Amino acid sequence: MEYQVLYRKYRPKDFAEVMGQDHIVSVLKRQIQSGRVAHAYLFSGPRGVGKTTVARIVAKAANCTVTGSKKEAPCNACPSCEAFNAGRALNLIEIDAASNRGIDEIRELRDAVRFAPAEGRMKVYIIDEVHQLTKDAFNALLKTLEEPPPHAMFILATTELDKVLPTIVSRTQHFDFRRPRETVIRDRILAIAKAEGAKLEPDAAAAIAFVAEGAMRDAESMLGKILATGTNPIALGDVEEILGIPKREALLTLSEHIGRRHLKEAIELLNSLYYRGYEMDYLAKLLIGFFRDALLAKTTTNPDGAPEASMLPEGREALAAHLAAYSANDLARAIAALIDAAELAKRSPIPQLPLELALVEIINADQENKTA
Ligand SMILES: Nc1ncnc2c1ncn2[C@@H]1O[C@H](COP(=O)(O)OP(=O)(O)O)[C@@H](O)[C@H]1O
Ligand SMILES: [Mg+2]
Ligand SMILES: [Zn+2]
Known part of the structure; x- marks a missing residue:
């Protein structure tokens, strides 16, 4: 079966199918x-x-x-x-x-x-x-x-x-035209996978939607690539592996290190991710999404109705627990540091260095707050 052309096969024929x-x-x-x-x-x-x-x-x-x-x-x-x-x-x-x-x-x-x-x-x-x-x-x-x-x-x-x-x-x-929300993309990807007879896990679909950065067609092409491998059912790990994106699991662990202010472990894990071949600016972007979710969880009563969160509720809960020690202001500062790091990572001679510096800043700032 030809999977690359999912976006043609499923091109909406009616307004009702146009999402977002x-x-x-x-x-x-x-x-x-x-x-x-x-x-x-x-x-x-x-x-x-x-x-x-x-x-x-x-x-x-x-x-x-x-x-x-x-x-x-x-x-x-x-x-x-x-x-x-x-x-x-x-x-x-x-x-x-x-x-x-x-x-x-x-x-x-x-x-x-x-x-x-x-x-x-x-x-x-x-x-x-x-x-x-x-x-x-x-x-x-x-x-x-x-x-x-x-x-x-x-x-x-x-x-x-x-x-x-x-x-x-x-x-x-x-x-x-606007970028459809990640949940909208996720739901369409789930529907297409189902129509193609594949069992795609919701968090796996969410990962595809996240990587697609708002482009429905890209999400559908990625799904096509995944379906073409014949993997079924399709779990988050499969998606991460096939698309070559950092494991969410590892990122949650990284957030845990940050939450506990374990600078050494955080930097070690960051480096191991770098040597496994993950792009550092992409990693920074994922971390920004995580911190943003944590900030949304802190500042809004209902994160589901609030601006788009990048994670499913289970992930957000775990994250909120990891980053409980961080105030909304700490999180905001951390996001600012990560945004800088994401930019710098693209042209730094040592690609992981900007993120290391951001980690030092984030984790130490938190300590300074505690002692002040
Ligand atoms: N808003 C949307 N709702 C549903 N499917 C969409 C949407 N946007 C894009 N797609 C999917 O992506 C494919 C390409 O979309 P297209 O209309 O060609 O994008 P554009 O012209 O904006 O680049 C469509 O065939 C469809 O499968
Ligand atoms: Mg077009
Ligand atoms: Zn007609």
Whole structure:
């Protein structure tokens, strides 16, 4: 079975399956229901969070013969929807601006836009990475956006909003996509694993979500890599091993050393992790997540409803116990020291040194507080 293409196989076909972009989806649904779709949209946001996916759903809805009668989403059953789902809709044109950057391509587009769609109601152009267009091409596009024919719709997408000309932004309806929360990513990964007939442990899914750093597609690709090994059931240890990420177990032990102010053991463990090949800036990032969880546990009554915590409740409890001696201020200072260390670790001649210094600072600061 081909696992690398999970993100294609599971690409949402309907708004209901799009996770973590409710602020956008709810507006689009209302527009579609009332027949007031815009002729130009701009979707900005990090990669792998659903821009292309939502663009295709909008394009499909704009051509769905059933949606014409006041539905808020594509029916996914009419011939037009079927053509979209099968990737053979003639009135959906996807252009990658990274490889079609010039004025000629946009002029060509401008000429083609004038003609009515060969089939369906709307000709929809999705222009991906639109910030890559040259200045001339931008200006040519601007002209088209100023007076689009009634049968044309443009959906521009970009990962770098600040590189898109303000004149373009102001001629479009702009939606800013967000990184889905880790719990949202975790839950989708769990659902996909289940659909693929694999038993994935929740904390293993949480680890994938953490490493994905908000990119749903990356999480799905990682899951594909793990499924391809044939491991089943899949536990946290398997995920850590296959993806080559530091063991959470070891990090909890490190936190325990920090909590007990055992500087020597903390530095030894850090070094053993370094020699096992873990990236130090990544390790620092994990530690920052841990300390943040501890800080959230201290400052919020309900860490589950609070800003995203990077660990499941069991892990958070263990951590809170390890770091009980730390006040909220200590934790805040520790996080600041770790953020510096994460930055420095990338260019330090001795990669583990910035983290060692941070450990000294964190553990000794705590002692100074105690004696003061
Ligand atoms: N918000 C989301 N909800 C559900 N799945 C998503 C979401 N964002 C991304 N995905 C998954 O990742 C894949 C790639 O998403 P895509 O829309 O191409 O991202 P983008 O265009 O923002 O880079 C999709 O096929 C889908 O499987
Ligand atoms: Mg895309
Ligand atoms: Zn339809």
